[in-house]
Amino acid sequence: MTPQTQPVLVAPADEHNARLVSNVHPLDWKNPTPAPCYNLVVIGAGTAGLVTAAGAAGLGAKVALIEKHLLGGDCLNVGCVPSKAIIRSSRAVFDARNAGCFGVQLAAPPEVDFAAVMERMRKVRADLSPNDSAGRFAKLGVDVFLGEARFAGPDTVHVTGQSLRFKRAVIATGARATQPPIAGLAEAGYLTNETVFNLTRCPARLAVIGGGPIGCELAQAFQRLGSQVVLLHKHAHLLDRENLEAAAIVQSAFIREGVAVRLNARISGVERNGGHKLVRYEAQDKEETIAVDEILAGAGRAPNVESLNMEAVGVQYDPRKGVLVNDCLQTTNPRIYAAGDVCLTWKFTHAADFSARIVIQNALFLGRKKASALTMPWCTYTDPEIAHVGLYEREAHERGVAVDTYVREFKEVDRAVLDGEEHGFVKIHVRKGRDEILGATIVARHAGEMISEISVAMAGRIGLGKLASVIHPYPTQAEALRQCGDAYNRTRLTPTVKKWMGRWLAWQRS
Ligand SMILES: Cc1cc2nc3c(=O)[nH]c(=O)nc-3n(C[C@H](O)[C@H](O)[C@H](O)COP(=O)(O)OP(=O)(O)OC[C@H]3O[C@@H](n4cnc5c(N)ncnc54)[C@H](O)[C@@H]3O)c2cc1C
Numbered sequence: 281m282t283p284q285t286q287p288v289l290v291a292p293a294d295e296h297n298a299r300l301v302s303n304v305h306p307l308d309w310k311n312p313t314p315a316p317c318y319n320l321v322v323i324g325a326g327t328a329g330l331v332t333a334a335g336a337a338g339l340g341a342k343v344a345l346i347e348k349h350l351l352g353g354d355c356l357n358v359g360c361v362p363s364k365a366i367i368r369s370s371r372a373v374f375d376a377r378n379a380g381c382f383g384v385q386l387a388a389p390p391e392v393d394f395a396a397v398m399e400r401m402r403k404v405r406a407d408l409s410p411n412d413s414a415g416r417f418a419k420l421g422v423d424v425f426l427g428e429a430r431f432a433g434p435d436t437v438h439v440t441g442q443s444l445r446f447k448r449a450v451i452a453t454g455a456r457a458t459q460p461p462i463a464g465l466a467e468a469g470y471l472t473n474e475t476v477f478n479l480t481r482c483p484a485r486l487a488v489i490g491g492g493p494i495g496c497e498l499a500q501a502f503q504r505l506g507s508q509v510v511l512l513h514k515h516a517h518l519l520d521r522e523n524l525e526a527a528a529i530v531q532s533a534f535i536r537e538g539v540a541v542r543l544n545a546r547i548s549g550v551e552r553n554g555g556h557k558l559v560r561y562e563a564q565d566k567e568e569t570i571a572v573d574e575i576l577a578g579a580g581r582a583p584n585v586e587s588l589n590m591e592a593v594g595v596q597y598d599p600r601k602g603v604l605v606n607d608c609l610q611t612t613n614p615r616i617y618a619a620g621d622v623c624l625t626w627k628f629t630h631a632a633d634f635s636a637r638i639v640i641q642n643a644l645f646l647g648r649k650k651a652s653a654l655t656m657p658w659c660t661y662t663d664p665e666i667a668h669v670g671l672y673e674r675e676a677h678e679r680g681v682a683v684d685t686y687v688r689e690f691k692e693v694d695r696a697v698l699d700g701e702e703h704g705f706v707k708i709h710v711r712k713g714r715d716e717i718l719g720a721t722i723v724a725r726h727a728g729e730m731i732s733e734i735s736v737a738m739a740g741r742i743g744l745g746k747l748a749s750v751i752h753p754y755p756t757q758a759e760a761l762r763q764c765g766d767a768y769n770r771t772r773l774t775p776t777v778k779k780w781m782g783r784w785l786a787w788q789r790s
Pocket of ligand 1: 452
């Protein structure tokens with residue numbers, strides 16, 4: 281056994297973070313003596329690495345898992361888990377502020393205890409951390425090494441002075457926030473997803489750079505939790521990869537809630553001025569300077585490819601796109617695979633998970649599973665949420681695929697009206713002339729929960745007409761999906777069918 285060198289601290293130092301670290305980077309961890317040769321050496325213990333290691337070990341492989349920072353990677357420590365925890369608190373604030381709409385008068389306006397919100401987040405993060413812990417993986421039979429991995433030869437990885445030999449290796453080193461190229465930003469200081477969850481005091485004025493999923497989720501959450509948020513986005517509308525109407529609904533919600541949305545914004549510089557920071561930008565041909573207490577850079581991710589010495593093993597990579605892989609997630613070295621954010625355009629935890637499952641089969645069992653065969657949904661957890669799966673209308677047009685689109689607005693869905701959640705819609709694209717769902721977008725408070733029904737239908741080749749025959753409990757918002765199915769089936773009633781039905785009914789009356 282070799283002692284582990286670098287202790288990791290997660291701020292603030294409290295009992296929850298101590299518990300988190302004791303699970304995902306135990307200070308007293310001793311790296312094991314390496315086995316003579318591993319079936320699989322996994323570099324990086326985020327979702328992709330953890331799923332690969334656990335799955336391979338469960339099937340009897342001898343596996344080493346190397347992590348330089350915190351097991352659990354971005355998702356547990358600085359991504360999905362902490363963000364969704366504070367989003368939950370921010371929804372509670374929103375609901376309390378809007379209780380009057382439901383006839384509930386609170387004795388006093390709700391007050392946000394930001395420190396308590398963040399403490400709850402740290403507690404639930406620590407509560408979830410045993411699942412990703414070094415101890416759990418050691419019990420699963422995985423040799424867990426804490427330290428930075430680096431390829432040292434065609435079948436060797438080095439970590440903390442030890443050499444690990446492998447038959448197959450997996451690069452699962454993820455991605456990180458990039459520094460926006462803005463003059464003065466680094467000198468003035470800014471937050472990223474790696475530091476924003478360490479806050480214990482709410483910034484009174486917060487500039488969020490980037491109106492993509494991360495920027496939007498956190499901008500809305502901080503606005504609800506008490507910051508005055510200015511959201512600076514360089515494109516013409518927020519969440520610009522999403523369906524335009526969907527993004528417009530979220531944008532309107534932001535504006536209603538008081539987020540200052542600045543579109544087509546070009547930030548020319550940042551400077552520190554006493555206790556605050558000045559952000560200069562141009563938007564709609566107007567130059568403005570705003571004073572804020574904190575700046576959160578929520579745009580731009582870069583794959584972690586630099587320090588692995590991949591040149592030594594013939595693994596090609598692009599500093600922006602990440603490790604280059606084929607459809608089977610094999611790199612340019614056939615013995616080395618990649619999974620998760622480091623190689624995928626889908627930067628989601630569930631994508632990391634399912635790419636890991638592909639890698640296990642292909643790397644260890646001569647599989648030919650393909651990433652392109654995955655049905656990949658995703659969700660942006662704003663309020664309302666935007667969830668999507670499959671093709672967008674514009675992609676279908678670009679590919680020359682003719683589609684019919686079925687839309688149901690939530691103002692027509694009883695449960696959404698009852699819930700006061702009418703802003704949103706379901707949009708389902710079906711291949712023209714065939715009952716084959718090609719894609720769908722849902723905008724709803726719990727769109728992320730609803731999209732899986734469409735994913736199941738797509739993965740199971742269940743048509744929209746068939747969804748109409750599946751009984752959905754009344755009243756639920758998911759009925760909107762069935763109602764799209766009804767609309768589809770109505771289009772199947774051709775004039776000839778209608779004519780024959782009319783004749784049949786007339787004959788019945790005679
Ligand atoms: C704020 C935020 C919110 C998000 N919310 C969601 C969400 O709600 N839903 C969702 O699906 N996705 C979300 N994501 C994305 C999700 O977190 C990532 O897609 C997911 O974590 C990717 O997993 P991964 O294993 O590929 O990489 P990572 O989680 O980044 O793990 C890679 C690991 O490799 C380690 N590593 C790197 N280099 C080395 C090395 N040389 N040696 C050893 N170890 C190394 C790193 O320390 C890290 O622990 C969010 C991301 C952010 C930033």
